[in-house]
Amino acid sequence: MNAFMGFVVKEFKQIYRDTRTLVVLFGMPIIMLTLFGFAIRNEVSNAKIGVLDLSKDEVTRELIQKLSVSKAFELNAYLDNYDQIEEVFKQGEIKEVVVFENNFANKLVKEGKADVQVITDATDPNLANIVQSYTGAIIRDYVQEINDNGVAVKAGIQPSVQMMYNPELKSVNLFVPGLIAVILMLISALMTSISITREKEMGNMEILLVSPLKPHYIIIGKVIPYLLLSVVNVITILVLAKFIFNVPFNGSYGFFFFESILFIVTALALGVFISSVAQNQQTAMMASLAGLLLPTVLLSGFIFPVESMPLPLQVVSNIIPAKWFLIIVRSIMLKGSGLLFLWKETLILAFIALAFIALSLKKFKVRLQ
Amino acid sequence: MSELAISAKGLTRIFGDFTAVDHIDLDVKKGEIFGFLGANGAGKTTAMKMLTGLLSPSSGEAKVSGFDVYTEAEKIKKRIGYMSQKFSLYDDLTPEENIRFYGGVYGLNDRELKDKKDELISSVGLEQFRNKQVGSLPLGWKQKLAFAISIIHDPKIVFLDEPTGGVDPVTRRQFWERIYEVADSGITVFVTTHYMDEAEYCDRVSIMVDGRIDAIDSPSGLKSSFNASSIEEVFISLARSAERGDG
Numbered sequence: 003m004n005a006f007m008g009f010v011v012k013e014f015k016q017i018y019r020d021t022r023t024l025v026v027l028f029g030m031p032i033i034m035l036t037l038f039g040f041a042i043r044n045e046v047s048n049a050k051i052g053v054l055d056l057s058k059d060e061v062t063r064e065l066i067q068k069l070s071v072s073k074a075f076e077l078n079a080y081l082d083n084y085d086q087i088e089e090v091f092k093q094g095e096i097k098e099v100v101v102f103e104n105n106f107a108n109k110l111v112k113e114g115k116a117d118v119q120v121i122t123d124a125t126d127p128n129l130a131n132i133v134q135s136y137t138g139a140i141i142r143d144y145v146q147e148i149n150d151n152g153v154a155v156k157a158g159i160q161p162s163v164q165m166m167y168n169p170e171l172k173s174v175n176l177f178v179p180g181l182i183a184v185i186l187m188l189i190s191a192l193m194t195s196i197s198i199t200r201e202k203e204m205g206n207m208e209i210l211l212v213s214p215l216k217p218h219y220i221i222i223g224k225v226i227p228y229l230l231l232s233v234v235n236v237i238t239i240l241v242l243a244k245f246i247f248n249v250p251f252n253g254s255y256g257f258f259f260f261e262s263i264l265f266i267v268t269a270l271a272l273g274v275f276i277s278s279v280a281q282n283q284q285t286a287m288m289a290s291l292a293g294l295l296l297p298t299v300l301l302s303g304f305i306f307p308v309e310s311m312p313l314p315l316q317v318v319s320n321i322i323p324a325k326w327f328l329i330i331v332r333s334i335m336l337k338g339s340g341l342l343f344l345w346k347e348t349l350i351l352a353f354i355a356l357a358f359i360a361l362s363l364k365k366f367k368v369r370l371q
Numbered sequence: 372m373s374e375l376a377i378s379a380k381g382l383t384r385i386f387g388d389f390t391a392v393d394h395i396d397l398d399v400k401k402g403e404i405f406g407f408l409g410a411n412g413a414g415k416t417t418a419m420k421m422l423t424g425l426l427s428p429s430s431g432e433a434k435v436s437g438f439d440v441y442t443e444a445e446k447i448k449k450r451i452g453y454m455s456q457k458f459s460l461y462d463d464l465t466p467e468e469n470i471r472f473y474g475g476v477y478g479l480n481d482r483e484l485k486d487k488k489d490e491l492i493s494s495v496g497l498e499q500f501r502n503k504q505v506g507s508l509p510l511g512w513k514q515k516l517a518f519a520i521s522i523i524h525d526p527k528i529v530f531l532d533e534p535t536g537g538v539d540p541v542t543r544r545q546f547w548e549r550i551y552e553v554a555d556s557g558i559t560v561f562v563t564t565h566y567m568d569e570a571e572y573c574d575r576v577s578i579m580v581d582g583r584i585d586a587i588d589s590p591s592g593l594k595s596s597f598n599a600s601s602i603e604e605v606f607i608s609l610a611r612s613a614e615r616g617d618g
Contacts, residue, residue: 004480
C-alpha cells in the first residue's frame with residue numbers, strides 16, 4: 003500500500019513539476035473547447051445574398067423582406083438580369099441569388115404555384131447546402147402563412163418539421179461530447195503512454211521490474227493520477243460548456259460520470275498497451291496521435307456523421323471506443339437518456355475496455371520474460 | 372550450498388539463433404565482491420538479467436540467495452538490489468523523494484522510511500542537496516545516491532551494472548570504498564565494470580567471452596595462471612580471441 007501511494011504521489015509531483023505536461027493537461031481542454039465552440043460552427047450567419055426579382059409585386063417584396071430580416075442572411079445586391087448572377091458569384095461576396103419569376107403574385111393566385119429559383123455558389127458545398135436549406139425554410143414558412151390566410155389555393159401536402167433535442171441546431175451541442183472524447187483520449191492515452199515509455203527510456207522501469215513490486219501495481223500506480231486528472235478535465239469542460247456555450251445537460255450526472263470513467267479506463271488501457279509496444283517517447287507519441295487521436299476525431303462521428311461514411315469505414319468505426327462514448331454522451335446531455343436506453347452502447351464500451359485491459363496486461367507481462 | 376549467494380550451472384539464453392549466454396557456470400560466495408567482466412556484447416547484461424529475474428533462462432539452472440530463478444523469482448526479488456547501467460533515479464524528484472519512492476517500492480513502512488531517509492542522506496553526504504532535484508546533481512553524487520537506494524531494503528545481494536561509468540577517478544575511489552563497506556556489512560556485491568583497476572579490487576572475477584565464462588578466479592590467481600602482470604593483460608589476451616564484434 004505504501005508502495006502504491008508512493009507511486010501516486012511521485013507521479014503527481016512529476017506532473018506538477020513539468021510545465022509542458024501541465025500546459026497540455028489543463029490548457030488543452032480550455033483551448034480546444036474555445037476553438038471548437040467559437041470557430042467551428044455549422045450554422046451560418048450573415049451570409050451575403052442577392053435577389054433577382056423579375057416580378058416586383060407585393061408577394062415577392064414580402065418574401066424578400068423575410069429573407070433580409072433573417073439572421074442568416076444579409077441582402078447585399080438587387081440584380082436586374084440573369085447575366086449579372088455569374089458576375090456577382092465571380093466577385094465572390096455573394097453566396098446565393100434568389101430569382102422570382104415574372105408575374106409571381108398573379109401566377110400564385112391563378113395557377114396556385116409560382117417558381118422561385120435558388121442559385122448558390124457551391125465552391126463551398128457545405129455553406130451552399132446550408133444557405134439553400136435556410137432559404138427553403140423561409141419560403142416554406144411564407145407559403146404556410148398565406149395558405150392559412152386563404153390567400154392562395156391550398157398547395158398539396160405540407161410537411162410539419164420539428165427538430166427535437168437541439169431545436170436551434172447549435173453545433174456546439176454536438177461538439178462538446180466529441181471534445182470530451184478527444185480530450186480524454188489525449189490525456190488518458192497519450193499522456194500515460196508517454197509517461198510510461200519515459201520510465202522505460204530513463205531506465206527506471208528496469209529497476210521497478212527487478213523490485214518486488216507486482217507489474218500490475220506499477221501500471222495502476224502510473225494510471226491512477228491520469229484517471230483523476232481526466233475526471234477533473236471532464237468537470238472543466240462541462241462547466242465551460244454550460245456557462246459559456248449554454249449547452250444543455252438533461253441527463254443524470256452520476257450516470258454521465260460512470261460512462262466517462264468507463265471511457266477513461268479504455269483510453270488508459272490503450273495508453274498502457276502503446277507504451278508496452280513503443281520503445282521510446284517519440285514512438286509512443288506518434289502511435290497515440292496517429293493510432294488513437296485521428297480515429298477518435300475522424301471515425302467516431304465527432305465531426306463527420308458515421309452514417310455518411312462508406313461501409314468499410316462504418317465497420318471500422320465500431321471498434322473505436324469514442325464512437326460509442328459519443329452516442330452515450332450525446333444522449334445523456336441532450337436527450338436525458340438513462341441506462342435503460344443506453345445499456346447496449348455501455349455494454350459494448352465495457353467490452354472494449356475489458357479487451358484492451360486484458361491485452362495491455364498481457365503485453366506488459368510478456369516484457370518480463 | 373548454503374554459503375553460496377549465487378550458483379549457476381549451464382545457464383543459457385538464446386535469442387532466435389543467437390546464443391547470448393552459452394552454458395555458464397558460476398558460484399559466488401556470500402559476502403564477497405564478485406567482478407563480472409567481459410567485452411561489450413559478451414553477454415554480461417543478459418546473464419545479469421537472468422540472475423535478477425528480468426529475463427527467464429532458455430536452459431540451465433541458477434539459484435540466487437538459495438532460490439530458484441524459474442520458480443521463486445518473487446522471493447529473489449525481495450532479497451536483491453539492482454543498480455542499472457543507465458542512471459535510474461527520477462531527475463525531477465529530490466533525493467528525499469527518490470528515497471521515499473524506492474523505499475515504498477521495496478515495501479518499507481513509514482517509520483523505516485523516515486529512518487532510512489536520514490541515514491542515507493548522511494551516509495552519502497547529500498545534506499546540501501537535500502531539496503534539490505536530482506537532475507541538477509553532479510553525476511558522481513547521483514551514482515552514489517543510486518547505489519545507496521539500491522540497498523535501501525538491506526538485500527542479501529546487490530547487482531551493480533557498470534556503476535562507475537563516466538565517473539571521475541576520485542569519485543570512483545569513494546564509490547569503491549562504499550562497496551567495501553557494504554560488503555563488510557555482509558551484502559554480496561556482484562559488479563560489472565570496464566575498468567580493469569576496479570577488477571583488482573574484487574575478491575574474485577570472471578571474464579566472459581562470446582557468451583562463455585573463460586576464466587574465473589581471484590585476481591592474483593588469474594594473473595599467475597595467465598602469466599600476466601595485470602588483469603588488463605589477462606582480459607586482453609582472452610578478449611582478443613573473441614569472434615563477436617564490439618557492440
